[in-house]
Amino acid sequence: MRVVLMGAGHIGQTIAAWLAKSGDYTVKVVDCSVVALKALAHLPVETALIDTSDVDELRNSMVGYDAVINALPYHLALTVATQAKVAGCHYFDLTEDVAATREIMALADGAKTAFMPQCGLAPGFIGIVAHHLTQKFTDLHEVKMRVGALPAFPTNSLKYNLTWSVDGLINEYCHPCEAIRDGNVIEVLPLEGMEHFSLDGTEYEAFNTSGGLGTLCDTLKGKVQTLDYKTVRYPGHGAIMKMLLQELGMQHDQETLKAILRKSVPLTMQDVVLVFVTVSGECDGKFMQEVFARKIFADRSETNPMSAIQITTAAGICGAIDLFREKKLPQSGFIKQEQVALPDLLANRFGSAYQQSRQVESIG
Incomplete structure (x- = not known):
């Protein structure tokens, strides 16, 4: 599966590493920061320096890919989702923004591609x-x-x-x-x-x-x-x-x-x-x-140190796109997080990162 990852911050770097090393994804990472992209030099991924505020550059970077993973700041969610629809790509993101999610839901109505925002920890x-x-x-x-x-x-x-x-x-x-x-x-x-x-x-x-x-x-x-x-x-x-x-x-x-x-x-x-x-x-x-x-x-x-928030956020979105690739999720329209079966996610190679957690013994 060919994916373009928008954003090479701490979370984006973890997503890129997990997907690229899995063997089932061809990954291109785009960002507006030379420094962020250089941090990916050790990974088998393609990188592209673009102006992420430029709609045309965003869209052109998606052409020919199956899916877009948006790890850019929340205020770009609707813009990236809109261009993903134009480019004919499935769309996944990490946004917690309520207004953006509602607009993406409207964008997904009747779409031939899938739109699945909020794939992180919370929401997610x-x-x-x-x-x-x-x-x-x-x-x-x-x-x-x-x-x-x-x-x-x-x-x-x-x-x-x-x-x-x-x-x-x-x-x-x-x-x-x-x-x-x-x-x-x-x-x-x-x-x-x-x-x-x-x-x-x-x-x-x-x-x-x-x-x-x-x-x-x-x-x-x-x-x-x-x-x-x-x-x-x-x-x-x-x-x-x-x-x-x-x-x-x-x-x-x-x-x-x-x-x-x-x-x-x-x-x-x-x-x-x-x-x-x-x-x-x-x-x-x-x-x-x-x-x-x-x-x-x-x-x-x-x-390879990773923070808990890197692990949990990357596990959510990588698990979601992996279950989508395996056709365990709807293949078009808006996909809610609650359409993911918890046993499926925990059994997934990426979602299983949540299994390294420790169940709390007591609550007071």
Whole structure:
């Protein structure tokens, strides 16, 4: 299968390596950064330096390929998806942006090619897990989805290190969040809905952020009383971000905040990803609860270190395109994450990266 990968950042580099080394994909990677592309010199991939803001260059780079994998910033999602449709390529991305996903859904209506956005961790894997758990219930009451990509060794006041896109981080902190309450789809405010819990003796907080539910509100509307998604952080993080974004008004000057974070908050490869899903409802005539709680750790090997967020995000999108290649997913139109069967993903050579996770023993 011939794929063109848009974006050679940390996540893009992992995607390129996994697909190229699998033997089933011919990979071309395009980016606007010479430095990023040079990092791929050791891989059996073709590279192309293009202006990713130029629509014609984007489209021309796709011609002759079967699929496009978009690992560029979220604000380019609709542009890349539109050009993929023109070029006749299937489309996969990692966006958490709700508005972009809705527009891609409209773009996919009646299309001969497939469009599958939100193929990362959250949205992505978290929705696949939640939907899988709901299948055991005859009557759904509550679905709670919690995910955090956290530094293993927090040392600053934010108790946070950069582990993925700053653009995506600020985007999910600033936009309204979907949820279901009393069976109705509503919008809730980001950074609100604060709750505290512990896993394995470590204290965490969780609060509303945008995008993590993917399309589950549409899928479960009328079927569940309560559905929500919250991002997990160490205690105190949410209050500082609320002060920066809301009290100091930096939600209206996001570029300045992004520049400050990039300059002052260090990147780490030593991280851990938490995945925590609870589903409750009627099952075999009883009111029951199912829980999926995992920790996924960074690969700290000296030869090829990978952060936990690299592993989990690449596993999601590489697993999705691999299942698509094997025709285990629809071959045209819009594909929801919850159309992926969790057993299929975990059995997949890429999705099995989630199997190196450790099941959490207790939740308090």
